[in-house]
Amino acid sequence: MKAVMSLAAALGGLALMANATSAQEPVKKKGDQEVSRTIHGYDYGSDRLPRSPVTLEDFEKLKATVLLGEGDLNALRKSRAVLEPQVDEILDVWYGFVGSQPQLLAYFSNAAGKPDGDYLQKVRERFGQWILDTADARYDQAWLDYQYEIGRRHHRVGKNRADDADAVNHIHYRYLPALIYPVTATLKPFLEKGGFAPEEVEAMHQAWIKSVLLQVILWSQPYVREGDF
């Protein structure tokens, strides 16, 4: 019985996601700051954000540790043109996955287990922009500060606030790194549609894995005990 109810909740979530798709506004065009402001809560570059406790120097050491170099930056930037026309389909796959896994859909739902459709929609718009930002790989101070903010929005210190959402107030840490796998594995078929040679697609995919891993590390900062990060 519980399994059936979970399935129903998941399908409800998927239906909400389908509505969200059709209602979505076009994502920001490159270099067009005006358009980006139409994405609710998208605060990359905002002066209001607190500074990341992780420095650019710390981040360079992390880049070296995951073997992310110039070739990866080029591959990420090359992936933008491949992925931008497919953003909605990618989000359908990712939202479909979240909707199919009750332990994940729970974080978009209130205490009674009802998914918050408005919240799902607002997050979806920023998630689409995140695909483009990941491909752009700017890795500047504003980017670092925004990663800190994204981490805070997963954690009880900041979840729901940007969207005035009616959902549980904390995403458990363990699911942040866990999602690296399904997000990057499901991206590969989309990277393959750009007409590049298999080794170029593989280079883009590996660069994406490294970048998502780095971002999840940054997002984890608010979860880690003082001095332990």
Add this chain to the structure above:
Amino acid sequence: MKAVMSLAAALGGLALMANATSAQEPVKKKGDQEVSRTIHGYDYGSDRLPRSPVTLEDFEKLKATVLLGEGDLNALRKSRAVLEPQVDEILDVWYGFVGSQPQLLAYFSNAAGKPDGDYLQKVRERFGQWILDTADARYDQAWLDYQYEIGRRHHRVGKNRADDADAVNHIHYRYLPALIYPVTATLKPFLEKGGFAPEEVEAMHQAWIKSVLLQVILWSQPYVREGDF
């Protein structure tokens, strides 16, 4: 000047590792519990270990989130025979990588930056056994408890104690997930040497990525704030 000294420290670390290789004892044979006891600090299955705060039920949900299923368990177990004869060469690659990255070698070194050769050697023996345990993929309560202990041995609550080591007392959280990439990427050429078809090698590699990701999540538990995990 600082870069030159870091390089010298790294090369010193590599020399220590080369010694460590020749001195290493044979790793445990499958099913031979007596032999396993010769690995210093290898406490898988020990009654003295505290129970993991992560339950087997929590772990099942994590497995589902990283898409780890029966096919992955088979692929991991198939990888054992491929990797076992290559354990020393794999460790040479991983230790060579750590030795080449000053920000990583620092965790095997004392406050003055001198690597602790005895500590490097003791960790190396357990690291070899870890390759076999990862391939075995038992995922029982004893395994879960030992993952918790491994996490504690990275964190200030337990680092250095098992080996009476003279090294800094805490590995910063951020390098645990970061190491997933170099560890799994460098494993693939070793998986390719088993004579399996490319798609079987790829299945083994993907299963390894999922397993290492799950383990790093478990090892992170001592770093995460109360209630946040």
